[in-house]
Amino acid sequence: MASMMGVLAFCQSLLHTVFPPELRLASHKFFQRCLNWFSSYCYYDITEIDGVNTNELYNAVRLYLSSSASIAGTRVSLTRGLNSSTITFGVSNNDSLVDTYNGATVEWEHVVTQRQSQTFSWRPLPEEKRGFTLRVKKKNRQVVLGSYFDFVMEKANEIRRKNQDRLLYTNSRGGSSDSGSHPWQSVPFKHPSTFDTLAMDPVKKSEIMADLLDFANGESFYQRTGRAWKRGYLLYGPPGTGKSSMIAAMANYLGYDIYDLELTEVKTNSELRKLLMKTSSKSIIVIEDIDCSINLTNRKKNSNSGGRKNNHDAASPAPLGANEEDDGSTITLSGLLNFTDGLWSCCGSERIFVFTTNHIEKLDPALLRSGRMDMHINMSYCSFPAFKILLKNYLGYEETNLVLEELEGVIDEAEMTPADISEVLIKNRRDKSKAVQELLEAMKIRAEKTREKKWLESKRNEIEDEKQVQEKRALDIPQEGFDQLEDSCKKDDEKIF
Numbered sequence: 001m002a003s004m005m006g007v008l009a010f011c012q013s014l015l016h017t018v019f020p021p022e023l024r025l026a027s028h029k030f031f032q033r034c035l036n037w038f039s040s041y042c043y044y045d046i047t048e049i050d051g052v053n054t055n056e057l058y059n060a061v062r063l064y065l066s067s068s069a070s071i072a073g074t075r076v077s078l079t080r081g082l083n084s085s086t087i088t089f090g091v092s093n094n095d096s097l098v099d100t101y102n103g104a105t106v107e108w109e110h111v112v113t114q115r116q117s118q119t120f121s122w123r124p125l126p127e128e129k130r131g132f133t134l135r136v137k138k139k140n141r142q143v144v145l146g147s148y149f150d151f152v153m154e155k156a157n158e159i160r161r162k163n164q165d166r167l168l169y170t171n172s173r174g175g176s177s178d179s180g181s182h183p184w185q186s187v188p189f190k191h192p193s194t195f196d197t198l199a200m201d202p203v204k205k206s207e208i209m210a211d212l213l214d215f216a217n218g219e220s221f222y223q224r225t226g227r228a229w230k231r232g233y234l235l236y237g238p239p240g241t242g243k244s245s246m247i248a249a250m251a252n253y254l255g256y257d258i259y260d261l262e263l264t265e266v267k268t269n270s271e272l273r274k275l276l277m278k279t280s281s282k283s284i285i286v287i288e289d290i291d292c293s294i295n296l297t298n299r300k301k302n303s304n305s306g307g308r309k310n311n312h313d314a315a316s317p318a319p320l321g322a323n324e325e326d327d328g329s330t331i332t333l334s335g336l337l338n339f340t341d342g343l344w345s346c347c348g349s350e351r352i353f354v355f356t357t358n359h360i361e362k363l364d365p366a367l368l369r370s371g372r373m374d375m376h377i378n379m380s381y382c383s384f385p386a387f388k389i390l391l392k393n394y395l396g397y398e399e400t401n402l403v404l405e406e407l408e409g410v411i412d413e414a415e416m417t418p419a420d421i422s423e424v425l426i427k428n429r430r431d432k433s434k435a436v437q438e439l440l441e442a443m444k445i446r447a448e449k450t451r452e453k454k455w456l457e458s459k460r461n462e463i464e465d466e467k468q469v470q471e472k473r474a475l476d477i478p479q480e481g482f483d484q485l486e487d488s489c490k491k492d493d494e495k496i497f
């Protein structure tokens with residue numbers, strides 16, 4: 001054994017002398033090339049760190065494979081990211097996973113090795129060197145290079161959005177420079193409202209959901225038709241009918257962030273533009289109670305002040321300086337319309353604008369004209385189908401019974417908002433029959449009051465009409481009297497002449 005070891009050591013030193021490291025490296029490369037030449041596979045290496053920068057493709061592949069790893073992997077790594085409440089699965093170190101795309105089978109290997117002891121680096125590098133190696137049949141190379149990587153990136157973004165908590169942004173400190181470089185502050189958005197919990201007419205609800213989905217999947221449509229990829233919704237209705245809940249349900253449904261724009265904190269149109277520029281794609285920009293946020297009567301006053309302004313189309317934003325409000329020191333309706341509709345609305349894409357109001361009649365027609373807000377959604381008092389959703393959510397009721405039929409008879413007349421009904425249901429959620437009974441009584445009282453109110457209103461209208469007729473009569477000169485007056489005038493004329 002000792003002599004064999006000696007011979008081996010001798011041969012090794014001889015090999016080192018005869019074949020210097022350069023020659024060995026060259027021959028290794030040569031053999032590798034020969035192997036690759038005859039192999040039917042090609043390989044793609046995606047390292048975690050590219051030079052000193054993080055390779056985005058590595059992170060995307062890691063996320064993309066997380067969905068398959070959770071199903072196919074026998075050894076899976078688990079991680080939970082910052083701002084996330086979900087656990088992400090991943091391919092374990094030096095494990096591999098098979099994936100198929102457009103009929104082509106590919107194999108991913110997660111290669112992890114120890115990093116050589118570092119010399120000098122501007123950025124401290126992780127101790128492990130991580131990367132993915134993709135093994136693909138040479139005949140499928142075009143498929144992979146053509147669209148597979150784009151597909152991986154797209155899926156990864158989708159998973160990232162799904163895993164990350166929604167964020168709720170606010171500009172409560174204003175968009176001015178004193179609020180720092182970023183005018184929006186954010187908090188995790190945890191509103192539990194979804195379209196399942198939202199009480200409204202099911203037909204209307206599914207219409208809205210389909211519209212949202214069409215929008216989110218409509219990139220090619222918007223590109224083809226030359227339209228900016230954005231959509232506007234105007235939610236109107238009495239307080240407590242679920243306008244805010246609807247916005248939360250939209251955000252949760254599409255996985256978008258919300259930018260709650262406090263218009264009263266924005267001083268000028270240019271501040272508004274800056275805020276818009278700092279919003280991200282896949283977001284909902286909300287202006288609540290739009291009728292209270294901005295003096296929407298400015299334009300009307302201006303347009304009534306005569307001359308050119310009389311003919312000014314309220315729908316088209318006025319050029320700067322066309323009226324006294326656009327002097328750059330205030331925020332104006334035209335500034336707001338530019339924000340949602342003009343050139344600036346197209347910075348970024350896939351954005352939804354939502355305005356809410358309790359008084360649609362107070363809004364400037366410019367905001368209401370067709371094409372401005374794509375969908376006007378009336379959040380009305382609680383209807384019976386909406387009420388059934390509330391009953392199911394709060395009490396777990398699925399079927400109707402006699403009491404519910406009685407409720408159905410009065411609910412429309414009662415004109416109660418979902419918020420009113422929720423309050424009664426929350427209060428009595430441990431005693432279902434008491435909850436329904438109390439609601440029935442409340443609804444009957446409200447229905448009676450509504451009937452009285454309507455009767456009083458109709459009476460008042462009748463009196464008003466009668467008054468108007470009387471006034472008209474008092475002003476009218478009877479035709480008979482008028483003829484007599486004319487005859488006597490003629491006679492007087494004849495006498496004179």
Ligand SMILES: Nc1ncnc2c1ncn2[C@@H]1O[C@H](COP(=O)(O)OP(=O)(O)OP(=O)(O)O)[C@@H](O)[C@H]1O
Pocket residue numbers: 197198199200238239240241242243244245246358379417418419420422
């Ligand atoms: N359509 C609805 N479906 C389910 N819950 C609702 C609905 N409408 C109101 N609610 C309940 O009433 C509460 C208040 O509703 P929400 O704030 O969404 O109403 P709103 O119309 O935005 O009111 P406001 O105009 O005063 O802001 C919600 O927290 C929710 O519990």
